[in-house]
Amino acid sequence: MKKLYILLLILTTQLTFAQIRFQNIPENAIYPESIAVETITANIAYQGYDETQAYFGQGEYEIYLDNVDGVLDKPIIVLDGFDPGDSRDIPGLYASLSFDGQNMADILRDEGFDIVILNAPLYNTGGKDIDGGGDYIQRNAMVLIAMIQQLNADKVGDNELVVLGPSMGGLIARYALSYMEDNSLDSETRLYISFDAPHRGANIPISLQYLINYFADQVGDATAQQVVDQLLNSPAAKEMLVDHLLGHLLAGSTYEQDPTKVLPLGAPGFRNEFQAELDVLGFPTNVRNVTMINGSGIGTTTGSPGITIVDTNLEIDAVTDVDVALKFTPAASQTNTVTDVTVNFFGFPINTYQTTAQSPNNTAGVDSAPGGTGSISDALGDGGGNQVLIDFINALQQDLYSFIPTMSSLAIDNPDWFATPDLNDSPFVNFYIPNENEPHVTVTAASAQFALDEIRDGVLSVGENQFSNQFILAQNPVQKSINIVIPSNTSTQNLTATVFSITGQRLMQKTWTNPSQELTWNHNLSNGIYLLKLDNGFSTQTIKMIVE
Structure with missing residues (x-):
């Protein structure tokens, strides 16, 4: 079995925590000038589903004043999204608003708006180490509430705020603004822009989750286990993912699938509880709620149900190789093998691992649904220089998957991920929706114009x-x-x-x-x-x- 352990170490050690990417910064992105990072602490504590006490969340922020009068009088808050390990810093968040050689933040600052970037860092509070980029959405929302209150106290004049929430940041913003209304806290906010946020849940192919968890568990490698613990098993991932490996495990096992649990299942004690809480809160009613998404609005799929992601043999050395096959979840009512791994030593199998998935009768599997896309090669850091992972990536037949389904980013409660969206069922009053699926939280010239129009219009009227x-x-x-x-x-x-x-x-x-x-x-x-x-x-x- 020594060869098996060596093999799995080779496969997993390059899945380093910092290499995982769910939000890319555009090429030729425009970065801001450096100012000073400030720390902000929530004044409302939050106790998570698996915690024994409440903790006060923390954030870090920078204020980039406008280029007109240099006075904080028209603040726009831009939030951090899902970012375990805080690999995307404040300048990176600013740069993520770039498109076609321009930057939306720069355009707004030239028009007199002030950009406030709020990042979720790593910190310790009350003796507990917290990874803000993967922490409870609710606790990050309490940090945003403190940020809103501070900006309203510090700003000059009576212009109301704008909040732009990309990805998980859209949920943080929605939760914070709705919580403030429910608790008679004036947010003084006129516009909430949700940017490809998972209002009905997010998706990472369950086959990939199984594979990474299997490699980590069988080797016990600290780095690989960190990916599982701090990314897949982070509070935020367990709150957002509509299908999570923890919902499928056999009792007493940390990697084997319970053969009776083949339909999509969220993380126990997290997913259903969070969605129910979010549904009760609803959307803020004293704020204009609009959305810009990256998923197709005309039903363009990301691959097709049950499609093969990869089916390859990876040669480790002269005597060791591994067969790896992954598939998307299948068509409605169908069942398929989504993960199939066989380790061979001198041509003889010495270890095998399989998992099965079934799709509900009312929808095909979410992996191929219209939506803002994620990339498997991005999730593996493009191989990180490891030849086995590079060979795996080169063998991919399907790199992209539906990360934030269109139905989810429009906050439409429809069990069919592939249905044509009925905008009358969406709580938003205005939309930007592309025809083709785009990489998650990608700003384009068209979506930037949509956001700029919304922000500018609000200054002329309410x-x-x-x-x-x-x-x-x-x-x-x-x-x-x-x-x-x-x-x-x-x-x-x-x-x-x-x-x-x-x-x-x-x-x-x-x-x-x-x-x-x-x-x-x-x-x-x-x-x-x-x-x-x-x-x-x-x-x-x-x-x-x-x-x-």
Whole structure:
């Protein structure tokens, strides 16, 4: 068995904690100038599901003042996402907002906005070591509450805040803002932008989870075990992952699958409890809630159900090799072997490991669903210089998987991950949704424009509720024409109407000068859901429009 241990050490020692990546920084990213990192401590303690006492969370932040007056008067908070080990620092978070040779944070600072980056670091509190990037979402939310209160106390003037939450940061922001409302704490926040956040859960292929855990468990290597303990078994991962290996283990075993537990199962004591808590909190009601996502809105899949991820033989030395086969979870109601490992010594198998997955009858397996994508090669740090891992990556037939399903990022409670999203079922009032699946939390020119429009519009006016009687869509669902009513008490010299698809594509635009109180706009749009944006030069209003 010595050869087996050597083999597994080779396979696992390169899965170092710092190499795991769930959010890439774009090439040619624009980094900020260095200022000073400050520490902030929550004033509300949180006790996790598996903790015996409550602890006060901590964060670190930097304030990048605007380039207009250099005064903290229009703060925009940008949050950290899932980042166990704190491998993505504050400058990295700033740089992650880069796109096409520009940086959204730089653009906003040039327009008078102040950027506040809030990072979740490693720290010790009350004698407990906490990895903020993988800690309880609730405790990180308490840190955000303290940050919001501090900014509101320190800012000049009465401009309300904007909170941008990428990935897990979107859940932290939602939880914090809703908690503040429920507890009569004024957030003084006008806009919440969720950025590809897992409101209905996240996904890492269960086959990959099994494989990494098996290698770590069989070797007992400290580095590999750290990946399992601090990443897969972090509180945040156990709260977010819709299918988690801990839900499938045989009683008394740390790696073997219980053959009766083949349907998707979250981490016991974490996943269902967190989703129930989040559902009860809902969304903040005194804030404009919008979302920009990376998953396809037209049903484009990431591979296909049951597809082979890898099926290869890895040569370790002249006498030792390993057969590794991984698959996506299967089509609805189907069962397949998702993990299949055989270690051979002189051509004879000396160790085998298999796991099975079944998909529910109402949806195919989530691995191939439309969604913001994760990358297996990224998760393995591109091999980290280890030839066996490099050979494994080169043999991948399917590198990308659905990390944040479209249904989840839109916060639509639909058990079918592959259904066409009905935006009427989403709690958000405005959306950016691409046609094709994009890498998780990737900023594009189109999504950046969406966020910039939302942030800028809020300065000229307040929330959507105060626009609700400014322009009226006389008939919705719309038939052969779009009928827009301008209330008699509204002064409008020019009105521009733009129709967007749910994926953010501009389809029609028309401008009226000195318009009458009722406008008729003929169209040839296909049946479906669209967004109608109305702009009178002073404020904008976006209305969900259904064409029948």
